[in-house]
Amino acid sequence: MTRFTAYCACEARGRLLPQPFERRALRADDVAIDIAYCGVCHSDVHQVHNDWNNTVYPCVPGHEIVGRVSAVGPAVTRHRVGDRVAVGCFVDSCGECAACRRGEEQHCSAGVTATYNGKDRVSGETTLGGYADRIVVREKFVLRLPEALDAAQAAPLLCAGITVWTPMREHGVGAGSKVAVVGLGGLGHMGVKLAVALGAQVTVITTSPAKVDDARALGAHEVLLSTDPKAMMAAINRFDFILDTIPSKHNVNPYLMLLGTRGVLVVVGAIDLLEPVHGGLLIRNNRKLAGSLIGGLAATQDLLDFCAEHRVLPQCELIAIDTINEAYARLQANDVKYRFVIDMASLARA
Ligand code: NAP
Numbered sequence: 001m002t003r004f005t006a007y008c009a010c011e012a013r014g015r016l017l018p019q020p021f022e023r024r025a026l027r028a029d030d031v032a033i034d035i036a037y038c039g040v041c042h043s044d045v046h047q048v049h050n051d052w053n054n055t056v057y058p059c060v061p062g063h064e065i066v067g068r069v070s071a072v073g074p075a076v077t078r079h080r081v082g083d084r085v086a087v088g089c090f091v092d093s094c095g096e097c098a099a100c101r102r103g104e105e106q107h108c109s110a111g112v113t114a115t116y117n118g119k120d121r122v123s124g125e126t127t128l129g130g131y132a133d134r135i136v137v138r139e140k141f142v143l144r145l146p147e148a149l150d151a152a153q154a155a156p157l158l159c160a161g162i163t164v165w166t167p168m169r170e171h172g173v174g175a176g177s178k179v180a181v182v183g184l185g186g187l188g189h190m191g192v193k194l195a196v197a198l199g200a201q202v203t204v205i206t207t208s209p210a211k212v213d214d215a216r217a218l219g220a221h222e223v224l225l226s227t228d229p230k231a232m233m234a235a236i237n238r239f240d241f242i243l244d245t246i247p248s249k250h251n252v253n254p255y256l257m258l259l260g261t262r263g264v265l266v267v268v269g270a271i272d273l274l275e276p277v278h279g280g281l282l283i284r285n286n287r288k289l290a291g292s293l294i295g296g297l298a299a300t301q302d303l304l305d306f307c308a309e310h311r312v313l314p315q316c317e318l319i320a321i322d323t324i325n326e327a328y329a330r331l332q333a334n335d336v337k338y339r340f341v342i343d344m345a346s347l348a349r350a
């Protein structure tokens with residue numbers, strides 16, 4: 001066992017505070033990583049606040065992890081000490097079910113092991129995430145960080161990036177696709193950047209008039225205010241693909257109306273109730289309503305390589321870890337441009 005320090009929450013709505021923990025000794029196929037940066041996802045806030053009624057405390061969040069390998073187990077072949085590496089939302093899966101064999105480990109039928117608030121498949125202990133100086137992960141679940149990617153900026157690709165990349169690839173977003181991104185936050189801003197990089201015509205649909213200029217600066221060709229009924233009516237039947245990143249219960253009908261024939265609206269944000277969907281809106285235009293959960297290991301490596309090649313990087317605000325509670329308050333107040341990333345060097349000072 002090795003000691004490490006992490007920021008954890010001990011109760012729902014509690015503040016995150018530093019605390020010592022222990023990580024397991026390296027198993028044969030384990031990699032130890034010194035964490036340099038960790039992104040702050042809205043899911044971290046949901047989990048810490050027990051919004052999904054499944055949080056195990058103490059809870060150490062963080063699943064957008066970037067660092068360097070500090071040690072490897074004797075059976076490790078893919079990573080060496082000193083390598084720049086990354087870890088996303090899960091750290092193990094059964095490896096045998098149809099989903100794992102397809103490279104969709106996130107859908108493992110035996111249950112994927114989440115990076116935090118998961119259950120270690122060997123010891124049964126609760127997994128602890130990346131708001132920490134160190135993590136130990138099976139080598140298969142450790143990704144290679146391309147040299148061309150800035151380590152701090154790359155962190156949000158591990159969740160925000162892959163979560164929007166997967167449905168765009170699945171539903172064929174490419175040159176000329178008419179795409180709308182609902183909600184310009186951590187996920188949404190990556191949706192804009194990646195859809196633009198794939199050659200799509202991109203519209204941002206936002207509740208925030210103050211984000212209109214930012215949306216254009218991020219590459220959006222058009223911006224709609226969802227609070228402007230006239231502008232929304234004028235966009236009916238317009239889009240092939242709508243990415244809905246709204247983080248809480250909401251009404252999807254005003255967005256469904258905007259889909260053209262066989263268009264698809266993919267919900268990635270609201271991991272809870274949606275208001276009732278109007279069947280007539282689905283039936284008209286043969287519209288589709290779908291969901292999507294993060295993405296598999298191979299897809300995540302593809303995304304990292306794509307972003308390195310096309311110079312697509314998240315827009316981040318680097319924070320010290322002792323300001324994490326303020327960052328959570330700002331995230332909930334819709335005040336982040338567009339992803340907080342913790343500089344883990346600040347943990348030693350905290
Ligand atoms: P975020 O940075 O807070 O962004 C969400 C954006 O949604 C906000 O910036 C805001 O954009 C808009 N919004 C917020 N509240 C709204 C409301 N009540 N009505 C309409 N629009 C609203 O959050 P995030 O990190 O991108 O995460 C978004 C959601 O995705 C979270 O619930 C998270 O748990 C979930 N998530 C899902 C997956 C998955 O695998 N499916 C993976 C990661 C995260 P505007 O100001 O532009 O309106």
Ligand code: ZN
Pocket residue numbers: 041042043044063159160
């Ligand atoms: Zn996340």
